[in-house]
Amino acid sequence: MKVGKRRKVNKQTRNRYIWAYIFILPQFIVFFGLSLYPIIMSYVYSFYDWTGIGPLNKFVGFSNYISVFKEEKFWNAFKNTFIYTAGFTMVSVSAALVLALILNNPKLKGIGIYRTIYFLPVVTTTAIIGIIMKNIFGNQGLINEALKIIGVIDQAVPWLINPVTAMIVLIIVGSWKEIGIIMIYWLTGLQMIPRELYEAAHIDGAGYWQTLRHITLPLLAPIGATIILLTTVSSMHVFDLVKTLTGGGPYYSTETLELYIYRFAFASDGISQVGYASTVGVILGLTVFIISLGLGWVVMRVNKSRADAGVQG
Amino acid sequence: MKKNLSLIVSLILLSALLLVGCQKEDGKTGETDKDIVTLDLWNNIAAGRTYFPILIEEFEKNNSGIKIKLNNVNVESSEAEYQAAISDNNLPDMFTTDAYTINEFVELGLVHELNDLFPEKVREEYTDGVFDVGNTMVGDDVYLFPIYKGGTYMMFYNKEVYEELGIETVPKTWEEVMTVGKEIYEKSGGASHGLLFGGQSGWLVNGVVQLMATEASPEAGYDYANGEYNFATVGHVETMEFFKNLLDNNALSPLSLENDSTVARELFTSGKAAFLLDGNWTGQLLHESEFENWGVVPLPTKDANGKQYGEFRLGSNDGMYVSKETKNWNEVKIFMEFLRENIYGEILKDGEPLIAKDSAAIKVELPFEEVNDIADIFLNMSIRVPNPIVLNPHTQEVRTEFLKNAPDESIGSVTMGYLTGQVKDLKGTLQKYTDDYNAEFTKAIDGNEHVTKEDYKFPNWVPYQSYTEENYKELNR
Amino acid sequence: MNTKVGKIITHVCLIVIGIVWIYPFIWMISSSLKTNKTYLTSGINPIPEKLNWENYTRAWEVANFSTYFINSVLITLGTVIIVVTLSCLTGYALGRVDFPGRKVVIVCIGALMFIPSGYTIIPLYQFMKFLGLSNSIYGVILAESSGAHVLFILLFAAFFSRIPKEMEESAAMDGCGFLGTFFRVILPTAKPVIATAIIMQFIWTWSSFLVPLVLTLNNPELRTLAVGMLSFVGKYQTDWTGMAAGATISLLPVIIVFILMQRYFIEGISGSVK
Incomplete structure (x- = not known):
C-alpha cells in the first residue's frame, strides 16, 4: 500500500488522481451541501434556551448541560438505554450466530425460504411491530391465552405492566426484529472461512462440534467483534419500538434516551424544549462515540491477535 | 395514466427521476387559474375530517371565487409539522392545532386578530366564558375562532x-x-x-x-x-x-x-x-x-x-386560528363568516354537544338522546375560575x-x-x-x-x- | 443415517421456529381482514369471522394509499439510485486509486459513522426551503440521499480494492480509459455489492418517516406510505384494521425486492470483506 511519496507522478497517474477526485466530488457535495448544516445546528441549539419556535436569542451557555445532569429521569433513561443495549446485544448476537451456523449449510434444502422468513421482521416498519406485539403480550393477548391453555399459568401475566418483564419483552421483540440482519452479518463471516480448513479438519477426523470449537468460532472472532460494535451502536438509538410497545412505561421504567429526547423535542402537552432535547442528543451522541471507541479498540486487538497467531481469513 | 406508466418505467433507473418532474408539473397546472383564490386549511380535529369537507363543499358552491384546500394533519405528528411551518413563517391561512397555546401564538405575532367576526352582538350567542381572556382572547382582541367550549x-x-x-x-x-x-x-x-x-x-x-x-x-x-x-x-x-x-x-x-x-x-x-x-x-x-x-x-x-x-377553559384545539401572514384576509373572513353560521349545527348534528355557541338555540335533529346528558354534565362540572392573565398580562x-x-x-x-x-x-x-x-x-x-x-x-x-x-x-x- | 435424522430434526426445528417467527405477520394479515372490534377481542384466534376486504379499500382509497404508494416508489427509487451511485463512485476512488489525501478522506468517513445526527428536523427544512425544494418530491429525494453513506462506501471500497490489477491493465491495453475501465470492466463484477446496497437503502428509505413528513407539509398528496400510516391513528380514535391493511400493502414491495435480490445479498457483503 505504501507508495513512495517523492515518486515522480507521471501523466497517466495524474489522470487517475483527477478522475478519483471527480468520483468523490458528488458525494462530497451532497454531504457538505445537505447534511453538515443540520448536524451543526443541532449542536448549536444545545447552547440555547429555545422552544422550537420563535427567534433563537437566549444563549445560555452550558446551563442546559448542567440541568440535564441534575435530572433524575435523564439518568433513569440513561440506565434503561444501557440495560436494553446489553440485553439486546447479548440475545440477538448469540441467537443470530446459532441461526447462521444452521443456515450456512449449502446442502440444506429450502435455504432461501428460511433466510427470507428469518429476515422478514427486519423489513417491517418498527412502529407496526410495536402495535402488533403490544396486543400479543397484552393481558388477554396471545401469549397469556396460549400459556393458559398449556396450563403453565392460570392468571394472566402482566407482561407490559411489570417493569422487569416489560424490559424483557422489549429486548426479546427488539432482538426478534433485528436477528435477521445480524444473521446475514454472521453468514458473511462464515463464508469467509476457507473451505479447505474444514476439509483438513474432516480428514483429521474432527467431528462437527470439534470443528466448530477449534476452527469456526476462533475464525469468526474478528467479524464477531465488529458485529457487536455495530449492534451496540444501533441499539443505543432504540426509539420506535419503545414508543409503540411500552411508551416508556410502566412509570418510566423502560424509557430510553431517544424517547426522553422525543418527549422534550415534541412535547404533547406543555412546552417543547428543543434546546434541552438537543443537549441530551449531544450527550447521547458522545456516549455512543466513546463506547464505539472502546469497542473499536477491542476489535483492533482481536484482529491483531489473530494476525499474530498467523491465521489468515 | 401517467401514474401507471411511471410505475412500470420507474424500474428503468434514471427515467424515473424525469417522470417525477412530469408529474409535478401536472399538479401545478391545475392551480394556476387566476380568478380563484385558494385558502389553505390545516385541520387536526378528528371529527373535522367529517364536517369540514361537507362545509367546504357547501361554501364553494356559493362562493365560486374561493377554493378551500383541506389538509388533515396527523395528530401524532402535528407538533413536528407546526414547528417546521412556524420556523419559516409558512403557516397555512387557517389552522387548528394543540401544539401551542393562544398566548404563545399571540406573543410570537403568528396569528391574526378576529375582532370583526365577533362583535358584541354575535358574542351573545355564545356560552358565557367563551370570550374570556385566555380562552379566545388576549387583551382586548379575539384570536381564536371558537368551535368548541372545552x-x-x-x-x-x-x-x-x-x-x-x-x-x-x-x-x-x-x-x-x-x-x-x-x-x-x-x-x-x-x-x-x-x-x-x-x-x-x-x-x-x-x-x-x-x-x-x-x-x-x-x-x-x-x-x-x-x-x-x-x-x-x-x-x-x-x-x-x-x-x-x-x-x-x-x-x-x-x-x-x-x-x-x-x-x-x-x-x-x-x-x-x-x-x-x-x-x-x-x-x-x-x-x-x-x-x-x-x-x-x-x-x-x-x-x-x-x-x-x-x-371552564378553551384550549388551542377548541378553535381555529388565522395566520397573520395570510395574503387573503378578505376571503378568509368570508369563509369564517360562513363557518360562524353553519359549523355549529353541523357538529351538533354529528352528536357533539359541546359547541361554543349555546346548543339550545340551534335547532337540529339530535342523532341520539344522550347528547343532552353530556351537555348537562359538562355545564354542571365546568365553572369559570380566576385567571391571573386577566389582571396582569x-x-x-x-x-x-x-x-x-x-x-x-x-x-x-x-x-x-x-x-x-x-x-x-x-x-x-x-x-x-x-x-x-x-x-x-x-x-x-x-x-x-x-x-x-x-x-x-x-x-x-x-x-x-x-x-x-x-x-x-x-x-x- | 445419522445425518439424515439430523437433517430432519433441523428442518422440523427451523419450520416450527419459523412459524412462531412469522406468526406476528400472519396475525397482521388476519387483522387486516377483521373488524376493529374483533381485532381486539378475538384473543388467540387468528381466523377472521368473515373477510373484511373493505379494510383494504379503505386504506387504498379513503386513506389515499394509492397516491402514497406511487410517491413511496418514486422517492425510494430516486434515493436508492442517488445513494448507490454516489457511494459506488466514492468507493471506487477510495478502493482503487491511491490519490493524495486518500487517508484523510478515509479517516473522515470512518469518524462520520459515529457523529450523532441532528435531533431536530427544523434546520433541514429551512435548508430545503432555502434551496426552493420544500414541498417537492425532489426535495424529499435529496434530503433522503443526504448524509455520508459510510457503510456502503466502505463496502464498495473494500470490494473494489480486491479486484486483481490485471483486469484493469488488460482493459487499459484494449484502449479503455479510466471511465471505460470502470463502466465496462469493473462495474459488472460489482453486482452483489450493488444489490446489497440497494436492498439496505431500499428498506431504510421505504420506512423513513420524519423527513418525508416535514418536507411535504403543504402538499399532502406527496406523502409516503410510512407517513400515511399515521392517518389511522387519532387522539381519540384509531383504525387498527385499516392500519394492518396499510402495513400489509406497504410490506409487499420490500419483500419482493428482498426475494429478488437475496441471492446476491450475502455474497455482496462477504465479497467485500473477504
Whole structure:
C-alpha cells in the first residue's frame, strides 16, 4: 500500500488522481451541501434556551448541560438505554450466530425460504411491530391465552405492566426484529472461512462440534467483534419500538434516551424544549462515540491477535 | 395514466427521476387559474375530517371565487409539522392545532386578530366564558375562532352488560362503583369487570383524577386563594387510593393499565367492562361505531352529595386560528363568516354537544338522546375560575418560563405508577412533585420584574362558584 | 443415517421456529381482514369471522394509499439510485486509486459513522426551503440521499480494492480509459455489492418517516406510505384494521425486492470483506 511519496507522478497517474477526485466530488457535495448544516445546528441549539419556535436569542451557555445532569429521569433513561443495549446485544448476537451456523449449510434444502422468513421482521416498519406485539403480550393477548391453555399459568401475566418483564419483552421483540440482519452479518463471516480448513479438519477426523470449537468460532472472532460494535451502536438509538410497545412505561421504567429526547423535542402537552432535547442528543451522541471507541479498540486487538497467531481469513 | 406508466418505467433507473418532474408539473397546472383564490386549511380535529369537507363543499358552491384546500394533519405528528411551518413563517391561512397555546401564538405575532367576526352582538350567542381572556382572547382582541367550549370527563355505562348480568344500579358514589364492580366480576365469572379507562392516555388519567380530587379538596391542583400549586391534597391521595382499591378487588379492569383510551372504548363496547371513564366526545364515537346501548352519568363522587368542578377553559384545539401572514384576509373572513353560521349545527348534528355557541338555540335533529346528558354534565362540572392573565398580562411570560422547567411529572403518571406498583410512597411522591413545581413557579415569578406573587392570589374566590368580571373588579388591583 | 435424522430434526426445528417467527405477520394479515372490534377481542384466534376486504379499500382509497404508494416508489427509487451511485463512485476512488489525501478522506468517513445526527428536523427544512425544494418530491429525494453513506462506501471500497490489477491493465491495453475501465470492466463484477446496497437503502428509505413528513407539509398528496400510516391513528380514535391493511400493502414491495435480490445479498457483503 505504501507508495513512495517523492515518486515522480507521471501523466497517466495524474489522470487517475483527477478522475478519483471527480468520483468523490458528488458525494462530497451532497454531504457538505445537505447534511453538515443540520448536524451543526443541532449542536448549536444545545447552547440555547429555545422552544422550537420563535427567534433563537437566549444563549445560555452550558446551563442546559448542567440541568440535564441534575435530572433524575435523564439518568433513569440513561440506565434503561444501557440495560436494553446489553440485553439486546447479548440475545440477538448469540441467537443470530446459532441461526447462521444452521443456515450456512449449502446442502440444506429450502435455504432461501428460511433466510427470507428469518429476515422478514427486519423489513417491517418498527412502529407496526410495536402495535402488533403490544396486543400479543397484552393481558388477554396471545401469549397469556396460549400459556393458559398449556396450563403453565392460570392468571394472566402482566407482561407490559411489570417493569422487569416489560424490559424483557422489549429486548426479546427488539432482538426478534433485528436477528435477521445480524444473521446475514454472521453468514458473511462464515463464508469467509476457507473451505479447505474444514476439509483438513474432516480428514483429521474432527467431528462437527470439534470443528466448530477449534476452527469456526476462533475464525469468526474478528467479524464477531465488529458485529457487536455495530449492534451496540444501533441499539443505543432504540426509539420506535419503545414508543409503540411500552411508551416508556410502566412509570418510566423502560424509557430510553431517544424517547426522553422525543418527549422534550415534541412535547404533547406543555412546552417543547428543543434546546434541552438537543443537549441530551449531544450527550447521547458522545456516549455512543466513546463506547464505539472502546469497542473499536477491542476489535483492533482481536484482529491483531489473530494476525499474530498467523491465521489468515 | 401517467401514474401507471411511471410505475412500470420507474424500474428503468434514471427515467424515473424525469417522470417525477412530469408529474409535478401536472399538479401545478391545475392551480394556476387566476380568478380563484385558494385558502389553505390545516385541520387536526378528528371529527373535522367529517364536517369540514361537507362545509367546504357547501361554501364553494356559493362562493365560486374561493377554493378551500383541506389538509388533515396527523395528530401524532402535528407538533413536528407546526414547528417546521412556524420556523419559516409558512403557516397555512387557517389552522387548528394543540401544539401551542393562544398566548404563545399571540406573543410570537403568528396569528391574526378576529375582532370583526365577533362583535358584541354575535358574542351573545355564545356560552358565557367563551370570550374570556385566555380562552379566545388576549387583551382586548379575539384570536381564536371558537368551535368548541372545552371538554370534561364522565362515566359511560354499557347497558348490554347490565341486562346480561341482571344488574340494576348505575353507581353514583365510590362505594357503589366498588360493590357493583365486584358483583359484575363475580356474576360474569371474570369475563367482565366494573370500571375501565385508558390508563396509557396520560391526559385522561390526569383529567379524571384532578376532577375527582376537587370533591374533598377544592384547592386541588391550583389553590386560587393562596396562589400556589398543590398536587398532594387529601383529594388526590384518596382518589388514587380509591382506584388502587378497585384494582385490588377486581372492580377495575387490569386492561386499564396497558391500553389507551381508543382501545379502552372498543373493549368497553365489546363488554369487557360495564363502565368507561372517558371524555365528552366518546358519545359521538360510540354512536359512530353503531353501538347504541349505553348511557352516561357524571364521574362518581365520594359522598352522595359531593361536588366536583373543573375549570371552564378553551384550549388551542377548541378553535381555529388565522395566520397573520395570510395574503387573503378578505376571503378568509368570508369563509369564517360562513363557518360562524353553519359549523355549529353541523357538529351538533354529528352528536357533539359541546359547541361554543349555546346548543339550545340551534335547532337540529339530535342523532341520539344522550347528547343532552353530556351537555348537562359538562355545564354542571365546568365553572369559570380566576385567571391571573386577566389582571396582569405579564403572567403569561412567567407561565411559559416555568412550564418549560417544571418537573416532567403529572398527576396521571403518578396515579399509573401507583396502580402498577412503581410508586410506593404516594404522599411523598406527590409532595415532592408539588414542592418542585412551586419552586420553579416561584423562581419564574422572581425572574420577572412585572409580576409578583400577589398577581396569583384571589382571596375572594369561592370554591364551586363561577368567577366573573365582577369578582375581578372587587379585587381592586 | 445419522445425518439424515439430523437433517430432519433441523428442518422440523427451523419450520416450527419459523412459524412462531412469522406468526406476528400472519396475525397482521388476519387483522387486516377483521373488524376493529374483533381485532381486539378475538384473543388467540387468528381466523377472521368473515373477510373484511373493505379494510383494504379503505386504506387504498379513503386513506389515499394509492397516491402514497406511487410517491413511496418514486422517492425510494430516486434515493436508492442517488445513494448507490454516489457511494459506488466514492468507493471506487477510495478502493482503487491511491490519490493524495486518500487517508484523510478515509479517516473522515470512518469518524462520520459515529457523529450523532441532528435531533431536530427544523434546520433541514429551512435548508430545503432555502434551496426552493420544500414541498417537492425532489426535495424529499435529496434530503433522503443526504448524509455520508459510510457503510456502503466502505463496502464498495473494500470490494473494489480486491479486484486483481490485471483486469484493469488488460482493459487499459484494449484502449479503455479510466471511465471505460470502470463502466465496462469493473462495474459488472460489482453486482452483489450493488444489490446489497440497494436492498439496505431500499428498506431504510421505504420506512423513513420524519423527513418525508416535514418536507411535504403543504402538499399532502406527496406523502409516503410510512407517513400515511399515521392517518389511522387519532387522539381519540384509531383504525387498527385499516392500519394492518396499510402495513400489509406497504410490506409487499420490500419483500419482493428482498426475494429478488437475496441471492446476491450475502455474497455482496462477504465479497467485500473477504
